[in-house]
Amino acid sequence: MGTILRDLLCFIPELTLGGLILIFLGGAVFLKKETQGSVLFGKVMFGVLGMVGILVLLQNLEPLYIFNRLFISDTYTIFVKVLVLSITICIYSFSFSSLKSEKVIGVELYVFILMALLGMFMVIGSNDFLSFYLGMELQNIAFYVLVSFKKDSLKNNEAAIKYFILGVVASGIFLFGASLLYGAVGSLNFQDIGNVLGASTLESSSGIPYALFGAGVGLLFIMVSFLFKVSIVPFHMWAPDVYEGSPLPIVAFLAFAPKVVILSVILRLWALLFSETTVFVASSVLKVFPPMIMGASLLSIIVGTFGAFGQSNIKRFLAYTGISHMGFVVLGISLGNYSGMHAALVYLLSYIIMGIGFFASLGALRYPPGFSRIGIVKDLSDLKGLSKTHPGMSFSLAILMISFAGLPPLIGFFSKLYLLLSLIETGFVGIAILGGLSSVVAAVYYLRIVKDLYFEDAEVSLEVVTPLSFFIPLFLSLGGTVFFCIYAEPVLLYVSILMKMLLGR
Numbered sequence: 001m002g003t004i005l006r007d008l009l010c011f012i013p014e015l016t017l018g019g020l021i022l023i024f025l026g027g028a029v030f031l032k033k034e035t036q037g038s039v040l041f042g043k044v045m046f047g048v049l050g051m052v053g054i055l056v057l058l059q060n061l062e063p064l065y066i067f068n069r070l071f072i073s074d075t076y077t078i079f080v081k082v083l084v085l086s087i088t089i090c091i092y093s094f095s096f097s098s099l100k101s102e103k104v105i106g107v108e109l110y111v112f113i114l115m116a117l118l119g120m121f122m123v124i125g126s127n128d129f130l131s132f133y134l135g136m137e138l139q140n141i142a143f144y145v146l147v148s149f150k151k152d153s154l155k156n157n158e159a160a161i162k163y164f165i166l167g168v169v170a171s172g173i174f175l176f177g178a179s180l181l182y183g184a185v186g187s188l189n190f191q192d193i194g195n196v197l198g199a200s201t202l203e204s205s206s207g208i209p210y211a212l213f214g215a216g217v218g219l220l221f222i223m224v225s226f227l228f229k230v231s232i233v234p235f236h237m238w239a240p241d242v243y244e245g246s247p248l249p250i251v252a253f254l255a256f257a258p259k260v261v262i263l264s265v266i267l268r269l270w271a272l273l274f275s276e277t278t279v280f281v282a283s284s285v286l287k288v289f290p291p292m293i294m295g296a297s298l299l300s301i302i303v304g305t306f307g308a309f310g311q312s313n314i315k316r317f318l319a320y321t322g323i324s325h326m327g328f329v330v331l332g333i334s335l336g337n338y339s340g341m342h343a344a345l346v347y348l349l350s351y352i353i354m355g356i357g358f359f360a361s362l363g364a365l366r367y368p369p370g371f372s373r374i375g376i377v378k379d380l381s382d383l384k385g386l387s388k389t390h391p392g393m394s395f396s397l398a399i400l401m402i403s404f405a406g407l408p409p410l411i412g413f414f415s416k417l418y419l420l421l422s423l424i425e426t427g428f429v430g431i432a433i434l435g436g437l438s439s440v441v442a443a444v445y446y447l448r449i450v451k452d453l454y455f456e457d458a459e460v461s462l463e464v465v466t467p468l469s470f471f472i473p474l475f476l477s478l479g480g481t482v483f484f485c486i487y488a489e490p491v492l493l494y495v496s497i498l499m500k501m502l503l504g505r
Contacts (some may be wrong), residue, residue, distance in 0.1 A: 116143055
């Protein structure tokens with residue numbers, strides 16, 4: 001009885017989210033549509049997310065396995081949950097008026113945001129591929145619906161169908177890999193998999209342990225499904241179309257939260273199976289994984305960098321730049337050592353900080369009444385001459401673009417430099433040079449946006465909406481972008497503690 005009670009207490013945030021989903025569904029039945037989309041109801045959602053955040057922070061920091069080791073609760077899972085919840089709150093804060101203007105606000109929206117959050121929490125805390133899959137599918141169902149929320153848009157419907165079909169294929173690939181892994185190892189628990197692979201002595205005629213070979217093939221399929229979720233080449237083709245067809249706030253949610261979740265699981269598994277502290281990797285069939293993932297990440301950097309050049313649509317531009325940034329993160333993880341994984345997490349944090357500010361800025365820019373287009377700005381060319389009408393917003397965008405370009409002394413420079421130095425330290429000088437050259441190429445189109453803001457004539461006089469909900473995330477983003485170089489030490493120290501915990505140092 002005591003163990004069950006302890007497990008339930010550790011699972012309080014997830015249980016709370018489940019209960020809130022049921023309450024909001026009740027609201028969909030009994031409340032009028034006008035009430036569902038009201039500002040008051042939107043503020044209730046803020047309170048709900050804040051309450052869940054408090055419950056997460058009250059969790060025990062000591063590592064605890066719960067529900068027969070299906071889930072784990074420790075400092076790392078709490079950090080990732082707080083990060084995902086912070087992303088959700090920031091994006092929701094500037095999304096409410098945007099989604100309301102596009103007439104997609106209703107209780108259903110809140111339900112699926114909470115459902116996605118519940119699924120992501122389950123994935124973050126998973127310690128078994130079974131619990132991982134349950135959380136992932138709950139998250140996927142929510143995102144399938146969120147992507148398709150604009151039912152009257154043909155482009156949105158096309159994007160939703162593509163995302164659904166490819167997502168189902170990725171889930172099938174994961175299940176096939178998990179079944180092979182279970183057949184080889186006899187368990188789907190992360191620790192059991194590591195223990196069996198590390199102690200495997202049953203040799204085949206070719207000298208490769210049967211368990212390692214079967215597990216290697218299974219893990220390959222599982223890794224493919226992971227790479228699809230974070231849009232790593234060659235599993236990236238869904239991203240530009242899905243981004244283009246979805247409402248901008250949903251794109252912002254899709255660009256950060258689910259990728260952080262999957263990357264957090266990849267980090268945990270990589271530390272367990274492929275890191276420098278895992279002695280059996282060097283002499284097993286699993287040794288092909290690090291170079292394979294490194295190659296895919298390099299392709300992502302190159303494809304994302306050059307793919308962004310020909311884009312005029314802002315959402316497609318964001319999709320390709322996101323592919324490039326995810327390539328850098330996965331490149332650091334693939335090193336499998338402390339410096340690489342530490343640099344990868346720092347880079348991911350910097351990308352989130354800069355990206356949320358960029359999305360908040362774009363969400364505040366609207367076409368004027370009577371213009372041929374309506375709603376949120378859609379093309380990069382529409383940003384031309386913005387400094388002449390809205391110098392404050394233009395300055396914010398310029399700071400973020402300069403940071404994305406990797407120029408000092410902003411956060412984008414330090415995070416990328418840190419990652420490239422970890423590559424050099426590990427002996428991958430050529431790859432570091434290639435990454436540096438890609439960053440130089442990427443700087444061209446980021447700085448081209450700055451040029452358009454200040455040195456081109458405006459093609460359209462954009463309006464800026466001024467709710468405080470837009471500017472709080474923007475100011476937080478700008479603060480993190482500019483002042484990271486001054487207050488970097490506490491962040492780096494905390495990330496260092498997390499990485500040492502994962503690597504068992």
